[in-house]
Amino acid sequence: MGLPLATDAGPGPKLRGGIDLGGTKIQALVLDDGHTVLGRGRQETPREGGPEAVVAALVETMNAALKDAGAQAGELAGIGVGTPGAVDTVGGTVANARNLPDWIDPFPLAPQLSRGLADVPVRLGNDVNVAIAGEYALGAGRGHDSILGVWWGTGVGGGLVLGGEMWHGRGYAGEFGHQVIRRGGDLCGCGNRGCVEAYAGRKMMEAWVRGKKAEGHHTDLFRIMEKRGRDRLTSGVWWRAVRDEDSLALHAVERALKALGAGIASAVNLLDLPAVVIGGGMGERFFASHGAQLGQYVHENLFRAGDPPALLPTELGDDGGAIGASLLVT
Amino acid sequence: MGLPLATDAGPGPKLRGGIDLGGTKIQALVLDDGHTVLGRGRQETPREGGPEAVVAALVETMNAALKDAGAQAGELAGIGVGTPGAVDTVGGTVANARNLPDWIDPFPLAPQLSRGLADVPVRLGNDVNVAIAGEYALGAGRGHDSILGVWWGTGVGGGLVLGGEMWHGRGYAGEFGHQVIRRGGDLCGCGNRGCVEAYAGRKMMEAWVRGKKAEGHHTDLFRIMEKRGRDRLTSGVWWRAVRDEDSLALHAVERALKALGAGIASAVNLLDLPAVVIGGGMGERFFASHGAQLGQYVHENLFRAGDPPALLPTELGDDGGAIGASLLVT
Numbered sequence: 001m002g003l004p005l006a007t008d009a010g011p012g013p014k015l016r017g018g019i020d021l022g023g024t025k026i027q028a029l030v031l032d033d034g035h036t037v038l039g040r041g042r043q044e045t046p047r048e049g050g051p052e053a054v055v056a057a058l059v060e061t062m063n064a065a066l067k068d069a070g071a072q073a074g075e076l077a078g079i080g081v082g083t084p085g086a087v088d089t090v091g092g093t094v095a096n097a098r099n100l101p102d103w104i105d106p107f108p109l110a111p112q113l114s115r116g117l118a119d120v121p122v123r124l125g126n127d128v129n130v131a132i133a134g135e136y137a138l139g140a141g142r143g144h145d146s147i148l149g150v151w152w153g154t155g156v157g158g159g160l161v162l163g164g165e166m167w168h169g170r171g172y173a174g175e176f177g178h179q180v181i182r183r184g185g186d187l188c189g190c191g192n193r194g195c196v197e198a199y200a201g202r203k204m205m206e207a208w209v210r211g212k213k214a215e216g217h218h219t220d221l222f223r224i225m226e227k228r229g230r231d232r233l234t235s236g237v238w239w240r241a242v243r244d245e246d247s248l249a250l251h252a253v254e255r256a257l258k259a260l261g262a263g264i265a266s267a268v269n270l271l272d273l274p275a276v277v278i279g280g281g282m283g284e285r286f287f288a289s290h291g292a293q294l295g296q297y298v299h300e301n302l303f304r305a306g307d308p309p310a311l312l313p314t315e316l317g318d319d320g321g322a323i324g325a326s327l328l329v330t
Numbered sequence: 331m332g333l334p335l336a337t338d339a340g341p342g343p344k345l346r347g348g349i350d351l352g353g354t355k356i357q358a359l360v361l362d363d364g365h366t367v368l369g370r371g372r373q374e375t376p377r378e379g380g381p382e383a384v385v386a387a388l389v390e391t392m393n394a395a396l397k398d399a400g401a402q403a404g405e406l407a408g409i410g411v412g413t414p415g416a417v418d419t420v421g422g423t424v425a426n427a428r429n430l431p432d433w434i435d436p437f438p439l440a441p442q443l444s445r446g447l448a449d450v451p452v453r454l455g456n457d458v459n460v461a462i463a464g465e466y467a468l469g470a471g472r473g474h475d476s477i478l479g480v481w482w483g484t485g486v487g488g489g490l491v492l493g494g495e496m497w498h499g500r501g502y503a504g505e506f507g508h509q510v511i512r513r514g515g516d517l518c519g520c521g522n523r524g525c526v527e528a529y530a531g532r533k534m535m536e537a538w539v540r541g542k543k544a545e546g547h548h549t550d551l552f553r554i555m556e557k558r559g560r561d562r563l564t565s566g567v568w569w570r571a572v573r574d575e576d577s578l579a580l581h582a583v584e585r586a587l588k589a590l591g592a593g594i595a596s597a598v599n600l601l602d603l604p605a606v607v608i609g610g611g612m613g614e615r616f617f618a619s620h621g622a623q624l625g626q627y628v629h630e631n632l633f634r635a636g637d638p639p640a641l642l643p644t645e646l647g648d649d650g651g652a653i654g655a656s657l658l659v660t
Contacts, residue, residue, distance in 0.1 A: 146499070158600070162492060169476070169602025170637070178633040179596035181524075183511045183588060192631055194511075194592075258513060262524075266509035270488070270597055272499025301522055303508040307500070 015071055017062055017079035017120070018326025021045070021054070021127060023099030023154035023203075024234065024281065028061040029322040030069040030076070035138060037319060039069025045100065051107040054100055059116035073118035080123050080328030082130035082321050083109065084155075086172065089124055098189060099154050099203070123328040127321060128157030129166060129174060131314075134324025135277050136161045139315035144275040148267050148309075150176055152260060153235070153280035155189065156197040162271070177201065181262040199259035202282055205252045206233040212248055219248035235281040242289075256282070257290060261297025264311075269303040279314040287313040345401055347392055347409035347450070348656025351375070351384070351457060353429030353484035353533075354564065354611065358391040359652040360399040360406070365468060367649060369399025375430065381437040384430055389446035403448035410453050410658030412460035412651050413439065414485075416502065419454055428519060429484050429533075453658040457651060458487030459496060459504060461644075464654025465607050466491045469645035474605040478597050478639075480506055482590060483565070483610035485519065486527040492601070507531065511592040529589035532612055535582045536563040542578055549578035565611040572619075586612075587620060591627025594641075599633040609644040617643040 015038070020027040022045060030039040041064030046053040058081070066073055085097030092110025097103040110122040125133075132141075132149030141147040145164050151157035158176020160167040167173050177197035178190055185194030189204060198204050213219055221233055221241045230237060241249035264276055278287050278294070287294075295311050302308055316323050345368070350357040352375060360369040371394030376383040388411070396403055415427030422440025427433040440452040455463075462471075462479030471477045475494050481487035488506020490497040497503050507527035508520055515524030519534060528534050543549055551571045555563055558570075571579035594606055608617050608624070617624075625641050632638055646653050 160600070162497070167492070167601065170604055171602065172634055172637075173600065173602035175599040175602075175633045178599040179509070180592040180631050181510050181513045183592045183631075190633055192633070194631075262510040262513045266596060267600055269505040269508040270490070270503065270600075271497065272501065272503035272505075274500055301510050301513075301524075303505045303520055303522070304502055307502075 014077040015069070015075050016326045016329045017065070017076045017117075018322035018324070018329075019058060019062060019079060019081045020131070020321030020325055021058065021081060021083045021100075022281075022321065023084060026057055026061045027318070027322045028058070028065040029319060029326060030065045030071055031323065031326050035323065035326070037323075039065045039067070039071065041065035041068065048101045050102040051094075051100070051109065051112075054103070055109065055112045055116060058113055062117055073120055076117075076120045078121040078123060078329035079113070079117065080125065080130065080325035081109065081113065082125050082127035082325040084127050087124050087126050092122065092124055094124065121329075123330075125325060125328050126159070126174070129159045129168075130324035130328060131279060131321040132159035132161065132277065132324070133166055133327055134316055134320050135279065135314055137327060138323065139320060140277045140312040141275065144310075146271075146273050146275070148176070148264070148271070148273050148276045150260065150264060150276060150278050150283065151280035152200060152256075152278065152283035152286075154203050155201045156260070156263075157280065160271070176263060176267065179263045179266055181259050181266065196259045196263035200256035200282075202233065202235060202238070205238070205256055208255075209233070209248055209252050217248050220244065220246045221249050235285045238282065239285040242286075253286065253290065257294050258297050261294055261299075262301050264294075264298045264309075265301030265303075268298070268309050269301075272304075273309050275310040275312055277312050277314060279320065284314060284317065344407040345399070345405050346656045346659045347395070347406045347447075348652035348654070348659075349388060349392060349409060349411045350461070350651030350655055351388065351411060351413045351430075352611075352651065353414065356387055356391045357648070357652045358388070358395040359649060359656060360395045360401055361653070361656050365653060365656070367653075369395045369397070369401065371395035371398060378431045380432040381424075381430070381439065381442075384433070385439065385442045385446060388443055392447055403450055406447075406450045408451040408453060408659035409443070409447065410455065410460065410655035411439070411443065412455050412457035412655040414457050417454050417456050422452065422454055424454065451659075453660075455655060455658050456489070456504070459489045459498075460654035460658060461609060461651040462489035462491065462607065462654070463496055463657055464646055464650050465609065465644055467657065468653065469650060470607045470642040471605065474640075476601075476603050476605070478506070478594070478601070478603050478606045480590065480594060480606060480608050480613065481610035482530060482586075482608065482613035482616075484533050485531045486590070486593075487610065490601070506593060506597065509593045509596055511589050511596065526589045526593035530586035530612075532563065532565060532568070535568070535586055538585075539563070539578055539582050547578050550574065550576045551579050565615040568612065569615040572616075583616065583620065584623075587624050588627050591624055591629075592631050594624075594628045594639075595631030595633075598628070598639050599631075602634075603639050605640040605642055607642050607644060609650065614644060614647065
């Protein structure tokens with residue numbers, strides 16, 4: 001159960017591919033064996049067309065990264081993919097990827113993607129787990145032997161490194177966003193009630209604010225969204241509305257921070273962890289401006305208030321997911 | 331960080347002492363090196379007199395167990411004590427034992443107790459952790475490499491065995507009862523709001539029911555309490571009232587089960603554990619009659635509803651805490 005961090009370079013330089021498959025965007029990187037980025041590709045995640053459309057987009061994005069690096073697919077030792085949903089790392093399938101289009105049944109992502117990219121070996125990992133493994137090995141988590149990663153984005157993901165190893169439980173550990181912080185509370189995307197994600201997931205935040213708008217509350221969120229040519233409230237839209245002190249946006253973000261704070265405190269009370277790394281699209285937008293407020297909401301729910309965990313922003317930034325995924329390549 | 335389970339018998343038979351220091355009672359055992367109980371002592375925990383009174387009672391209880399076993403203190407290889415509060419295992423001190431009388435500052439429990447019992451070495455462990463280590467090694471947890479222990483009693487304690495080892499975090503892991511399951515909810519004994527313990531701790535359940543009675547709600551709980559010569563609602567009092575379908579008692583127990591269910595689901599969603607062991611005074615009273623209802627409340631908050639953890643009652647019963655404590659003796 002060791003971290004999938006490949007440290008042996010083997011004979012001669014080898015290239016690695018890393019892909020971060022998110023609910024909003026696909027990011028592909030080509031890296032050398034010292035984890036230096038040589039080429040990048042990026043595009044929006046298809047919103048329809050099912051897993052096949054997603055595979056086609058992944059191939060396209062990786063080809064763009066290869067072109068940027070001046071390399072061929074055949075030069076890659078392997079490609080690691082961080083993906084949402086339930087990952088079967090042995091069979092190379094992904095099921096129940098709720099934030100991807102029509103992706104419920106297990107789909108053979110690894111073999112299909114390999115076929116589209118010169119039969120290069122493809123390894124899958126949970127998107128958030130690989131990003132946290134990346135931060136642990138190369139980013140914000142260095143110096144701590146245990147971390148909780150909280151990935152605040154479309155949903156609220158999470159992952160744990162405990163005593164130097166990624167904790168998988170029975171294979172699906174890390175659902176930080178589905179800790180219950182208000183029993184019987186708001187309906188969550190998972191079908192349960194009162195989860196952290198029901199308040200803090202970007203998708204659920206949008207649903208809440210749409211409800212408030214329908215009730216007659218004013219907000220500039222949707223005006224900003226349209227102005228920026230979006231059809232949903234991206235983290236950038238949220239960030240601009242909060243910067244402009246849109247009161248409904250401020251309220252939604254405060255609810256999210258309170259839910260995240262309670263969830264982080266719950267996990268720390270249970271596991272007594274020294275550090276929490278905050279990532280994800282929303283996390284990266286809001287940490288600088290709202291990290292202290294989040295810390296306050298953690299603090300008021302800590303059992304041992306005198307010894308709070310370090311609350312840290314990601315260091316690998318936008319590349320983190322794809323860099324972490326590239327560590328799957330051995 | 332391996333489990334403190336002494337498996338090497340060493341030359342010749344050796345006796346071990348185990349003490350479970352609870353908020354309500356002190357239980358002392360003398361065991362042989364095959365974990366067979368040779369003698370027992372038991373008395374109520376002092377409610378006043380501070381740590382000194384507690385030490386005197388511990389000495390008395392262990393002497394009773396020694397007498398029952400026909401043994402002398404000097405024959406003990408060591409004594410393990412499971413205690414509430416913040417345990418410094420190296421210094422042998424205990425602080426902030428909220429369910430014990432006037433016990434806030436660190437008090438040198440191990441050396442003081444050793445002095446009272448023929449200078450036999452004393453090792454301390456967190457009361458719940460040692461009980462869970464006992465269930466893991468010798469009881470309900472056998473066959474699982476990871477368990478969550480939920481100790482439902484005066485408070486709501488907890489502990490984790492992860493991949494075969496007790497998880498201590500920075501030294502104070504396992505505060506299952508202080509996971510937040512209703513942000514901003516009922517005040518907890520810890521000073522925060524909405525913890526599992528605020529709804530499920532026996533002490534908090536009593537405070538809630540006293541409040542309801544003051545508001546004019548009927549309950550037979552206090553009549554049963556007086557009839558049984560108690561001055562607080564023990565788990566036995568709760569059990570009788572529920573058996574007799576006292577509606578306020580039923581309501582309080584349902585609130586407790588819902589809180590416990592949400593807390594267990596939160597921990598399992600985060601850690602993906604295969605098994606949960608339910609212990610503590612209330613847990614042992616109510617598992618047979620209400621375990622299925624608890625399972626239902628866990629289930630409705632599980633992220634992966636198709637793969638629930640096994641919910642198990644303790645197997646070592648009333649002796650579990652003291653047996654687990656005896657495993658501290660190496």
